[in-house]
Amino acid sequence: MLRGLLLFGALFASACARPSPPRAPARAPDVIVITVDTLRADRVGAYGYASARTATIDALARRGVRFANAITPQPRTTPALASMWTGLSPHRHGAREVLFPRRAGTTLAEVLAARGYATRAVSANRAASAETNLDTGFERFELRTGEDASVVTAVARELLDAPPEAPLLLWAHYLDPHAPYRAPDAAAAPETPACAAIQAEGRRAEMQTNRGGHSEAALPDCSRAYDAEIAWVDAQIATLLDALRAAGRLKRAFVVFTSDHGEGLGERGLWYEHGPNVHASNLDVPLSIGGPGIAGGGVVEVPVSLIDLAPTLLELLEVPPSERPTDVDGESVVPWLRGERAEPRRVVAEAADALIPEFAETLIAGHPTTGYCAHGATFALCWRSPREPATLHERASDPDHRADVSAAHPEVYDALTLVRARWAPRGTREHAVSDGRYKLVHRPRLEGGYARALYDRASDPGETRDVAEAEPAIADRLEAALEAWERQLPGRDPIALSPQQEEALRALGYIR
Ligand SMILES: [Zn+2]
Known part of the structure; x- marks a missing residue:
């Protein structure tokens, strides 16, 4: 399809050509990767959220293919984004916790830089920066720690001064929906005093463990404050897309939109934090890919992980296999994206640590x-x-x-x-495997080993009812796959x- 479009373009150009100097061959497609930290899939309009204010993110999903069951391989920033750029699971690239440096793998930016791309990035999270080796392959990498989305967009616009003849890889990583939830847009941000109170300095353990019931009491306010942050970042992404369009960088671009992980809003006792569990609130991320040869409006139902993104982009960009990293854990999902394949897939994930000692739900x-x-x-x-x-x-x-x-x-x-x-x-981390419909979870037990639970995401999207006893064959099949994956994990025997x-x-x- 992509080649067909290019060929048609070339014929059309020659048919109406006037004598003119020979033109340089068309540059390779631009690649725009937009990631929003801590954005749960179910808070995005394209994923069915009725109160969403995500018009820009929804439009990106319509422009391309939306992945209905996309997960992160680990719900913390550094492991997730290192996996996204390398196609490796966290235990293979080495960053198995936030701020741990990535130590292995070839990044998509390295591959594209070697092919002549101008590679540029801006991040508002130091967990995604040179400190964690996530800048590898980017000729320019700007870190704006903790800055809001308007700053990330402004810096991204400055990065568009790349030579116009070179294809561009641009990555913009926004931080806004990450706690504390304080949207900078005073005109649009709702009053959320209960949330502001629990977000005060020094109350982190109390906020995250629902001590005294304060976290739960603040949920309506915190939920609205979280949504306001998402609305703010959506508006800033619109500004970035306008700038890309004006710079001629959207016409033949692959545009990827996703997040590094979700956020716990009380599910399974996890409040305003992400990492310690492998349930939908933590793992499910929005993911859409649009660009040349991709029909808009498609929805892919088979599960995909962020570790599949780099192999997928390498195939979309028609990078020869000899230039692609070998021995990656992710897989190109282009055949599913183009509707050429329909067979099921499975994805796996592990939880991160519960970082505060008081956290009660974790062994x-x-x-x-x-x-x-x-x-x-x-x-x-x-x-x-x-x-x-x-x-x-x-x-x-x-x-x-x-x-x-x-x-x-x-x-x-x-x-x-x-x-x-x-x-x-x-x-003691939870592990999960999902075929999109069913998710099997392994939960560490006090006495050693794992307890298993099975969830039917079709009837129970919140993953609250264990149906392992009712569906033993499905549970056995998924558990065998999970155990095979667990055998690769490093760690000592108990x-x-x-x-x-x-x-x-x-x-x-x-x-x-
Ligand atoms: Zn993050």
Whole structure:
């Protein structure tokens, strides 16, 4: 299709040519990649959100193909965007947590720079910058940490001064919907005092763990404030697209729109944060690709991951296989995008860490260097540093972990020490595999190994009802695929428990 269009263009040009100097061959298509940090798919109009103010993002989805079931491979910025640019899973490119540097893989920007592209980027998030090796391949990379979307658009416009004869790769990464939710557009931003109050300095743990019910009480306000941020970034993207059009960079461009991950708005106990789980609120991202040879208005239902984006663009751009990175985890979805293939696909994802030790929904939460806890049902065993002994805390009455009750509960202390021995601080992550309709989740268990749950996204888009018992064959099939993927993950084997230790855990209800 693409070649056909180019050929037709060439014939048309020669038919009405007047004598003139020979023209340079048409440059390769431009590539515009627009990413918005922390944008849940279900808050975008094209994904069915009734209250959406996303006219520009929706128009991009109509101009190209919209992927109805697109996910991030890990719901944090650096792992997700490193995967998007390299086609590698986080455990292969090395950035398995936010601000960890990418250490492997060839980026799409490197490939296109070698083909003569002007490669330019602007990012408002230092988690996506030179600090994390996400600038690799960009001849110019501008970081505007924490700046709002109007600044990102202004810098992106300055980057359009690339030589007009060179094709352009432009990446603009907006940060706005990331917490705190404070849209800069005073005229359009709603009053959201309850959200402003919980977003005050020093209340992060309280805000994210719903301590005292404050997070839940602020949800209507925070939800409107989140939407206002999205509306603001949508308007700034419109300005950027106008500038690209005026610069002649939209006519034959592939335009990609997506996000790095979603945002928890209370689902599964995750408030105003993303990372610790593999459910729709965290994983589902909007994704559309438009450009030469892509019929507008299409919808692809098979699941895709951000790790598929680089291989997909390389095929759309007709980059010869010899110039493409080999041994990537992603796959080109061009055959599905063009309707040439319909067979099912599967995508996998892993959660990130729960970074604050108090985070209650996660077995091991916190950071290995700054403190973490192993959470039982009633107690949390916490390590402040490798040199100090752990302290035990009653979770409900002492959420800030102030009173050490180790002396009163030595058996709980020993049991949670064993849990910690089985699970490394970075090892207790949820994993998921999805075929688009069904999602199977592996959740780490106190006693080691994983509990499984199956969700039917068609009837239960919020993924709240486990149907593994009702659909064992589907669960088995997906679980086998997930286990095959898990065998690739780095990490140590858990320690073996003695019969006495097992009995101790069973007595405490940790093993059934
Ligand atoms: Zn992010």
